[in-house]
Structure formats: structure tokens, C-alpha cells
Amino acid sequence: MDQYFAGAGKRGHTTVRKKIISIDLYFAFLEQRYAGEIRRRFGAVVESPVDAFNRPRHCGDFRLRIPPSRAEMTAFYGRRRLQRKRREAIRASRAARALFPNISRYPASWSSATCRATGRV
Known part of the structure; x- marks a missing residue:
């Protein structure tokens, strides 16, 4: 690696970084x-030619991504659906109050004194 990038011809820092990241x-x-398949077919271990000293910092996360389970997906989207239903209910309540301002939010049996005493004004 060092010989290739230190060879003839000047290269800019960003060009070298991009090429090293691409190779890595x-x-x-x-x-x-394909590590297992290459090892079975050719008997060689796949190894990056970019060693730790030449590898740029912060150039990506190469861990294998495991998708979430069905239970995790259901829990995540279930919470989202519940939040959406709450928002829709609040919007509907506000829209109804805007359309019918004379209708109280509280039952008719509650007097204004009861509402003030309980802090529901």
C-alpha cells in the first residue's frame, strides 16, 4: 500500500484518502x-491491504447489520400508531371546540364552581 501511494506522481490528500477508503x-x-466461499475455493484468507496505520479515522462502520426482530418492529410501530391516534384525537377535539365553542368539555352536571375547585377551567 505504501509503495503504491508513495510512488511517482503527486496525489492530493483527499484523493489518497478516497482511494484508501474505497479499497478498504x-x-x-x-x-x-464472501470470506467463507473464497477460503473454500482458493484456500486464501481475505484480508484488507490497508493496515491500521494507513486506515483513515472515521471512515465507516463495517459491522454486519442484523435487522430487528418482528417483535421489535411491532413494538416500535405500535407506539407510533398509538401516538398518531392520540394526535388525531386531540386534533378532533380541538376542531370540535372550534366549530362548537358553546359546548362545554365537561358534563352538564358539573357546575362552573366544581370546575374551578378541581382546577379544570
Whole structure:
């Protein structure tokens, strides 16, 4: 790696960084997806030529992403649906109050004194 990037011809810092990241990403992909198959077919271990000293910092997360389980997805979207229903109920309540301002939010059996005493004014 060092010989390739230190060879003839000047390269800008960002160009070198982009090329190193591209090479590293390609080998990370090979390691994650095809390492077993390459080892069985050719008997070679896939290893990135970009060592720890030449690898740029903050250039990506190469861990294998495991999708969430069905239970986690149901819980996540269930909370979202519940929040949406609450928002819809609040909007409907506000719209009804805007359309019918004379209708009270409280039952007719409650007097204004009861509302003030309980803090529901």
C-alpha cells in the first residue's frame, strides 16, 4: 500500500484518502460476504491491504447489520400508531371546540364552581 501511494506522481490528500477508503470498503465487503466461499475455493484468507496505520479515522462502520426482530418492529410501530391516534384525537377535539365553542368539555352536571375547585377551567 505504501509503495503504491508513495510512488511517482503527486496525489492530493483527499484523493489518497478516497482511494484508501474505497479499497478498504471493498475488502470489508469481501470479508463480510464472501470470506467463507473464497477460503473454500482458493484456500486464501481475505484480508484488507490497508493496515491500521494507513486506515483513515472515521471512515465507516463495517459491522454486519442484523435487522430487528418482528417483535421489535411491532413494538416500535405500535407506539407510533398509538401516538398518531392520540394526535388525531386531540386534533378532533380541538376542531370540535372550534366549530362548537358553546359546548362545554365537561358534563352538564358539573357546575362552573366544581370546575374551578378541581382546577379544570
